[in-house]
Amino acid sequence: METQNITLLSFKIQDDLFAVDALQVDHILELPPIITAVPNTPHYMKGIINLHGNIIPVADMRLIMDKEVQDKRSDASIIVLNPSNIQDARIGILVDVVEEVIETKKEALKETITEGKKGLIEHFEGTLVFNEDFVHVINIAHLCEIIEK
Amino acid sequence: MIDKFRAKFVEESTDNVHDLEEALFLLEKDMDNKELIERIFRAMHSLKGGGAMFGFNHLSEFTHHLETIFDWVRTNKLKVTTDLITLTFSAIDQIKFLLKTGDLSAAEDLNAQQNFIQRLQAFLSGEGSTGPSGAAASQTAAAPEESDEKTYLISFIPQKELLQNGTNPLYLLDDIHALGQALTLAYTHKVPSLDLIDAEANYCLWQILVSTAESINEIKDVFIFVEDECELHIDQVAGRNILQDKEVLEKTEKAVKNSTLLTVEDFKLENQAPVAGPAPQTEEKKKAAIKEHKISSIRVSSHKIDELVTLVSELVTLQAQLSLYAENTQDATMLSMSENVQKLSRQLRENAFDISLIPLQSELMRFQRLVRDLSKDQGKDIDFVIEGGDLELDKNIIENLTDPLLHILRNSIDHGIEVPEDRIKAGKAPKGNILFKAFYSGANVIIEISDDGKGIDAELIRQKAIAKGLIESDAALTEKEVLDLIFVSGFSTREVVSDVSGRGVGMDVVKRKLANIRGEVSIESEKGKGTLISITLPMTLSIIDGLLVGVGENQYVIPISAIDKLYALQPEQLKQSFNQVVVIDNEQYPYIDLRKVFKVSDAEDREQLQMIMVKAEDRLTGLLVDAVIGEYQTVVKPLGRYLKKQEILSGASIMGDGTIALVIDTTRLLQKQKNRK
Amino acid sequence: MLTEIKNQFYNDTLETLISIQEALSETPPEGEEERNMVERVFTVSHQISGTGPMLGFDNSALLSRKLERTFYEIRSGKRTLTAQLLTQTQRTIQNLLEVLQKEQGE
Structure with a gap:
């Protein structure tokens, strides 16, 4: 029981790699042709989409992380998160590219040292070295909290 | 796993507590009603038992003491008094608390609990001073027809195979006899002639009349392990012991002789004859009705219903896409199929929404409690009448309705109904009246709360509004307009309340909360005569008739109910x-x-404009949109927690082609606009 | 081989049932004790229902299924263990013992 397996889903924002707990991922969607903008909401809220008859709000991770928004986003995807400990809290996050599913041990996570600010995100769950890259693991509850503010 | 059962226990216990409260209310009006006492006892008993089983130890301990009190009551050791009822009411509050919190840990909670238990015990030692001896006396004194014995007719018709598994039916009959006085009728007419007999088969059947104070479940338990191998009927045939009745004895003899089984109908006469009094018959009927109701309904978690409604909405959306597609193909078969699907899904939708409606009744207990407690506290005598409690509303509406209604009722009691002396002085009956009335009106539900209290002095409101700078001193307002001022935020601050009408307390909050569920509130009042508050509500929140309009790139839905007129305008x-x-x-x-509201750039000039006149607070305001697309019935879905900050949209709707339209909350939009000025 | 298993099962079950029967004839259990009792009756009836038919104890299994079902309900809080139920349980276990013996003899 000492070593706890974790499954992560990694994705790219600009040049950095991030990941979230894969068990809390509901869907991965291609960028739909229309995201209905909702007026008078924070700038990072892209709008809402129709997912099998449910309304899912979508937040742009680039804007949350204070990055420039690029025009061409052919690989962009929406990761629909379903936070396990919050009710009715499904939310889509718009990312540049979804990378892969990583199976690892919890111990492999090291304390995150971020070079430069990551926008609204104040802290990470940890950082993993994977294929000679740093993958910062985002705490979904924390992310939801930010978006909800 | 255990948690699931705990949750289930809490849910069921909440029903139990509800039942307890209801019975207690009835008991207050009819203090000698045995059935009610029994009902209360039973509810406490199951709370105690379940509590222990699911780890609610404090709850179990607490109800144990209460149960003891009502055990004394039902065995005539203790009389029902107003004090006892009041004590039990507050005990119910404690039970609710314990159900909510589980076992207590905070020292002050534990103390409070201990004190309460001491009060309960004191009640027993104090009130019960007529004591066990006196009790014994009263028990013997009690006439037999007053005891809580009932007579049941049990028809036990085993299959031939009964004996194969070693079951000895005679044991079962013994066990029934152990429950009370019993009379067993053995029917042997099915036993074949000797040469045909199978030694291992059973050919007998039995009927037993038993008079017992035990419940029907206790009797059923006797047969629990043979129920697969027999036909079993257990029916109550009399509310007392009828085994001595000559008529009954005659009937049983005849039944055995003729080999014709007794039926419940055979006892109809006895049922009407008893010396007990005039009431029980209707009581019985009512009980029967309640029982039937219980069997014909099932418990489903609200989560499942929400899911059903979501799925149905999805189906409706898909169906809209289908008909769009079918129309494009112009294929006759396709069209007729699509039409059928449309019919079916419409019916299904209506059904699903119907399921999500719950009766208002479920909340009424709280209102009765409030009226009872407050009027006792304030020394007021109030007759609280409820009409239309069986009316059904969307559960989300009911959830949001309770607080405003409680608030309005509280105002009626605090500031409306006068104390008896004042009422007499004013030439009224000393007892005040509050009428709670709910009824349907078109697609709406209307709830009225009226009282015959002192009413509201419009002149005082007017003066206060002037002092507050809400209206000009020479403003010409009708009385209704003046009264409506109490709904304006900024009017009903506490200081205003205490010295003026009193009616203002938080009425702006009430109005706002009701607006959340698309409800509207209005007030009528006559000084000295009373006040009427009327609330108009939609029957369901999730579906609306809307006008689809275009603004910029987006489509929006405006509820038809808010729209007065449409105009095409020239720029x-x-x-x-x-x-x-x-x-x-x-x-x-x-x-x-x-x-402007939706921050759409105004770059290109609009060629055509549409003005939609919406009505709010008796005034018309125009909403300027780019285009009117059409009228739709749509399912409104909430925008969810992340978008709750924006205020003027009440939800989103998925259109037939899968795109999303946003639903405008006109009331809030106008309110916001007004505040900006 | 099968006979051996059958004998083993028969002896074990008999022993368990008799010890339950003894416990039941004492004062009615309460609280923790009651929970234990419910668990014991459920477990043994579950075993008979499950393994019985394989070894030819068909009637025993039929009978024990009733116990199993009832005690499952008690266990999950859908039914309370009343005094009456205890009495009927005693009777049924007695039956079960007899049927088991009969089937073992066959």
Whole structure:
């Protein structure tokens, strides 16, 4: 029981790699042709989409992380998160590219040292070295909290 | 796993507590009603038992003491008094608390609990001083027809195979006899002639009349392990012991002799004859009705219903896409199929929404409690009458309705109904009346709360509003307009309340909360005569008739119920306007440009404009949109927690082609616009 | 081989049932004790229902299924263990013992 397996889903924002707990991922969607903008909401809220008859709000991770928004986003995807400990809290996050599913041990996570600010995100769950890259693991509850503010 | 059972226990116990409260209310009016006492006892008993089983130890301990009290009551050791009822009411509150919190840990909670238990015990030692001896006396004194014995007719018709598994039916009959006085009728007419007999088969059947104070479940338990191998009927045939009745004995003899089984109908006469009094018959009927109701309904978690409604909405959306597609193909088969699907899904939708409606009844207990407690506290005598409690509403509406209603009722009691002396002085009956009335009116539900209290002095409200700077001192307002001022935020601050009408307390909050569920509230009052508050509600939240309009790139839905008229405008008409006022048919109307509200760039000139007149607070305001697309019935879905900050949209709707339209909350939109000014 | 298993099962079950029967004839259990009792009756009836048919104890299994079902309900809080139920349980276990013996003899 000492070593706890974790499954992560990694994705790219600009040049950095991030990941979230894969068990809390509901869907991965291609960028739909229309995201209905909702007026008078924070700038990072892209709008809402129709997912099998449910309304899912979508937040742009680039804007949350204070990055420039690029025009061409052919690989962009929406990761629909379903936070396990919050009710009715499904939310889509718009990312540049979804990378892969990583199976690892919890111990492999090291304390995150971020070079430069990551926008609204104040802290990470940890950082993993994977294929000679740093993958910062985002705490979904924390992310939801930010978006909800 | 255990948690699931705990949750289930809490849910069921909440029903139990509800039942307890209801029975207690009835008991207060009819203090000698044995059935009610029994009902209360049973509810406490199951709370105690379940509590222990699911780890609610404090709850179990607490109800144990209460149960003891009501055990004394039901065995005539203790009389029902108003004090006892009041004590039990507060005990119920404690039970609710314990159900909510589980076992207590905070020292002060534990102390409070201990004190309460001491009060319960004191009640037993104090009140029960007539004591066990006196009790014994009263028990013997009690006439047999007053005891809580009932007579049941048990028909036990085993299959031939009964004996194969070693079951000895005689044991079962013994066990029934152990429950009380019993009379067993053995029917042997099915036993074949000797040469045909199978030694291992059973050919007998039995009927037993048993008079017992035990419940029907206790009797059923006797047969629990043979129920697969027999036909079993257990029916109550009399509310007392009828085994001595001559008529009954005659009937049983005849039944055995003729080999014709007794039926419940055979006892109809006895049922009507008893010396007990006039009431029980209707009581019995009512009980029967309640029982039937229980069997014909099932418990489903609200989560499942929400899911069903979501799925149905999805189906409706898909069906809209299908008909769109079918129309494009112009294929006759396709069209007729699509039409059928449409019919079916419409019915299904209506059904699903019907399921999500719950009766208002479920909340009424709280209102009765409030009236009872407050009127006792304030020394007021109030007759609280409820009409239309069986009316059904969307559960989300009911959830949001309770607080405002409680608030209105509280105001009626605190500031409406006078104390008896004052009422007599005013030439009224000393007992005040509050009427709670709910009824359907078209697609709406109307709830009225009226009282015959002191009413509201419009003049005082007017003066206060002037003092507060809410109206000009020479404003010509009708009385109704003056009364409506109490719904304006800023009017009903506490200081105003205490010295003026009192009615203002938080009425702006009430109005706002009701607006959340698309409800509207209005008030009528006559000084000295009373007050009527009327609430109009939609029957369901999730579906609306809406007008689909275009603003910029987005589509929006405006509820039809809010719309008065539509006008097509020429851009010139606006250019002439100033100060956000437009002149149509020689009338001036204020208007709101939705492009501005939704921050759509105004770059290209609009060729055509549509003005939608919406009504709010008896005034018309125009909403300027780019295009009117059409009328739709749509399912409104919530925008969810992340978008709750924006205020003027009440949800989103998925259109037939899968795109999303946003639903505008006109009330809030106008409110916000007004506040900005 | 099968006979051996059958004998083993028969002896074990008999022993368990008899010890339950003894416990039941004492004062009615309460609280923790009651929970234990419910668990014991459920477990043994579950075993008979499950393994019985494989070894030819068909009637025993039929009978024990009733116990199993009832005690499952008690266990999950859908039914309370009343005094009456205890009495009927005693009777049924007695039956079960007899049927088991009969089937073992066959």
